[in-house]
Amino acid sequence: MTCHRRTLLASAALGALSAALPAAAQDTWPTKTVRLIVPYAAGGFADTRARKIADALGKTLGQPVIVDNRAGAGGVTGTDAIAKATDGHTFGFGSPAPLVTNPMLMKKMPYDAEKAFKPIILIETAPLFLSTAPNQNFKSVKELLDFARANPGKLTYGSSGVGGAHHLSAELLAYQTKTETTHVPYKGGALAANDLMGGHLAFMFEMGYSALPAIQAGKIKALAVSSRQRVAVLPDVPTLNEAGVKGFESYNWLGMIAPASTPDAVIARLNEAVNQALKQPDLRQMIEGSAGIVAGGTPAAYGQFLAQERAKWAPVIKAANISLD
Secondary structure (H helix, E strand, C coil), X not given: CCHHHHHHHHHHHHHHHHHHHHXXXXXXXXXXXXXXXXXXXXXXXXXXXXXXXXXXXHHHHCCCEEEEXXXXXXXXXXXXXXXXXXXXXXXXXXXXXXXXXXXXXXXXXXXXXXXXEEEEEEXXXXXXXXXXXXXXXXCCHHHHHHHHHHCCCCCEEXXXXXXXXXXXXXXXXXXXXXXXXXXXXXXXHHHHHHHHHCCCCCEEEEEHHHHHHHHHCCCCEEEEECXXXXXXXXXXXXXCCCCCCXXXXXXXXXXXXXXXXXXXHHHHHHHHHHHHHCCCHHHHHHHHCCCCXXXXXXXXXXXXXXXXXHHHHHHHHHHHCCCCC
């Protein structure tokens, strides 16, 4: 056998071994309990989804899957714990603040949001409703914006606090329509929502899952929804894009992320398992019944989504000069 032929055979064998290793890793993983960190308190938007997914994953993966709530610092505390996990069995849930906007709003972060994680899957996009109180005279987004242009700064809107989805959605609207409105931050979305219903605020971007009961009861008027497509539970409410604000899109979303050191084979296994879970009727009903949109897809698609989110919010935050420091 010539030296050249031996080299070719050795290279082929090495290539076959390299190709087999990820499959082997995928077949044997997990070898112990899988931990899913939720960077928010129990009972909220992320936690309720996480527990449903954990139940489904436990059956698919053949190992217990537990939810570990690590609330604090707007999601940064728990997200930092995901970044620093080294046991190969700890993953978690990512959302806009700790993965996209907080790194733009805070001077110091304990992790590099773009390098510390690998995307696994986008689970849900949860749009917000641009709403007003019944005692307001605005019947459409156009009427609201026409008034805002004629009366700069006069329209007030509420939020759960500086830098949250309520606040940033309103700033995105102002940025894209070149209008000026006045932000009134509250210590929580429920307080702002109460003042919206009472007519003390002109409008508000409110999370769909919390706004839905008030909209259905006629306590607030939904002028538009912030998603690119209409939501199934309120099909008569137009999107902002349909209402004339072209390209507008804003969400509170949820995805699954892994520490950057996680093997791609494990990422693929989790991605497949969560995609399967998202087909379950009870989980889909939980999401769609609260005005959410089921996502799913590949790790690459979630990575692209994150890049698009960063590109969208950076100029808005800079133009509005928003900071959490």
